[in-house]
Amino acid sequence: MKVVRVVSLILLCSAVPPGSTIAQQNVPLGQNAALRYWSAFAEMQDSAVSDQQARELNAILDGTAPYDDLKYRELAEKNRAAVETMARGTAIPNCDWGVDYALGPDAPVEYVRKSLTLGRLNVLYAFHLLQNGDKDGAVRSLAAGVRFSHDVANGGTLFATLVAKNLLATHIRAMAFALHLGNLSAAQKSELQKALSPLGTDGLDWQSAVKREFEVPMPRLDAKTSSTLAQISTAYQSVLSDPSALPKLQQMIASAPQQLRDLIPNPQRALAEKQDLADQLGQMRSLLQ
Amino acid sequence: MPILDDEQFERYLKEFRPVAPESLQIQEQPSPARPHFAYLAWAAACVALLLVFVLWHRPRPAQPPSAPQLAGSQSQSLTIGRANALLVHAPSLREAFNELSFQPQPASQPEGKKSALAALSKENFKL
Numbered sequence: 457m458k459v460v461r462v463v464s465l466i467l468l469c470s471a472v473p474p475g476s477t478i479a480q481q482n483v484p485l486g487q488n489a490a491l492r493y494w495s496a497f498a499e500m501q502d503s504a505v506s507d508q509q510a511r512e513l514n515a516i517l518d519g520t521a522p523y524d525d526l527k528y529r530e531l532a533e534k535n536r537a538a539v540e541t542m543a544r545g546t547a548i549p550n551c552d553w554g555v556d557y558a559l560g561p562d563a564p565v566e567y568v569r570k571s572l573t574l575g576r577l578n579v580l581y582a583f584h585l586l587q588n589g590d591k592d593g594a595v596r597s598l599a600a601g602v603r604f605s606h607d608v609a610n611g612g613t614l615f616a617t618l619v620a621k622n623l624l625a626t627h628i629r630a631m632a633f634a635l636h637l638g639n640l641s642a643a644q645k646s647e648l649q650k651a652l653s654p655l656g657t658d659g660l661d662w663q664s665a666v667k668r669e670f671e672v673p674m675p676r677l678d679a680k681t682s683s684t685l686a687q688i689s690t691a692y693q694s695v696l697s698d699p700s701a702l703p704k705l706q707q708m709i710a711s712a713p714q715q716l717r718d719l720i721p722n723p724q725r726a727l728a729e730k731q732d733l734a735d736q737l738g739q740m741r742s743l744l745q
Numbered sequence: 746m747p748i749l750d751d752e753q754f755e756r757y758l759k760e761f762r763p764v765a766p767e768s769l770q771i772q773e774q775p776s777p778a779r780p781h782f783a784y785l786a787w788a789a790a791c792v793a794l795l796l797v798f799v800l801w802h803r804p805r806p807a808q809p810p811s812a813p814q815l816a817g818s819q820s821q822s823l824t825i826g827r828a829n830a831l832l833v834h835a836p837s838l839r840e841a842f843n844e845l846s847f848q849p850q851p852a853s854q855p856e857g858k859k860s861a862l863a864a865l866s867k868e869n870f871k872l
Contacts, residue, residue, distance in 0.1 A: 503861040504855055504861070505858060505859060505861045506858055510864035513865060517865075559824075560825070561824060561825050561826025561827075561829065563825045565823050566823050568823060569823050569866060572866055573865050576865040577862075577865060614832065615825075615828035615832055618838060721832040
């Protein structure tokens, strides 16, 4: 019996190459788009703008004001390195922001805030390229921006998903502008279609975001309250795929202890955001046909 | 002195007259002659002090614009709890994201200007 154990152990050891464990650790660590995105955040360059220009920037991103290259080319050019670093990062399929959920509500998610800024700079950069006749470059930027926006939500809570949704919507508006302005070639349209394709119908994984939102360890919850929270979490996830269950969820939230009600994002608002993104994606896919 | 009555004594006192004081005779002490180099050393020290003062307080040349206030250098960092509180309590998502805006440091931007990254970090969609 002892001989059998020793032989088994030898066989087991010989089956596992000595360097495989190290190799397994190295691949995900190095091939992580989030690391490239952090490099891009570090490369972001600020510019001084007036209040009027700040309002105008938001209006441009909303699609309610035209982009004026004379005013914003400096900002766009200064951030070329940042957005290009981000674009290179989007070629990496794995994106792990490494949120330390063990910290519970104190877990830092500063990357979400920085992502919002970088994603918007990317849209301005695409406008800058369009205005200067570089349609290929603009399409590449927008396609990369879509992939980046999707990555922003990766492994995050509902908040990260809402920021990702906003960035996706901003990029889709910019695509519509490029289509309207530039008579994009079939190849350029195809590149945009290719970027939108992996997003599916909903664009983002809303259910997973909500699941993570409710899994964040909450201090000072007794067993009964924790159980109620788990039930609400399940119902919240269901509502995102079946909006008809919204009134029932709202009733559950209304009858939950105040301590819980203070923690739960408005499901109607989340549902509206999800639907809005799905609509915008559908319209853009139609335009790109 | 004989004993006088009051009137006699008064007359006697009135005979006295104030005497003008003589001028004070002070013999001037011959001061030791200071060596010439002491004056020079004192003057040099004064000039050195003056130079140090002037150099210390001279108007400095205009500083180049300070490092821009980059996104995320706000003192209060974003956490899951803070983000969640924004989502729950803000009247709209737009306001929730506006709460995330980066406030440029007063000295980092010229007067009447603000950070472009701050402007871009503000969520702006309508609900």
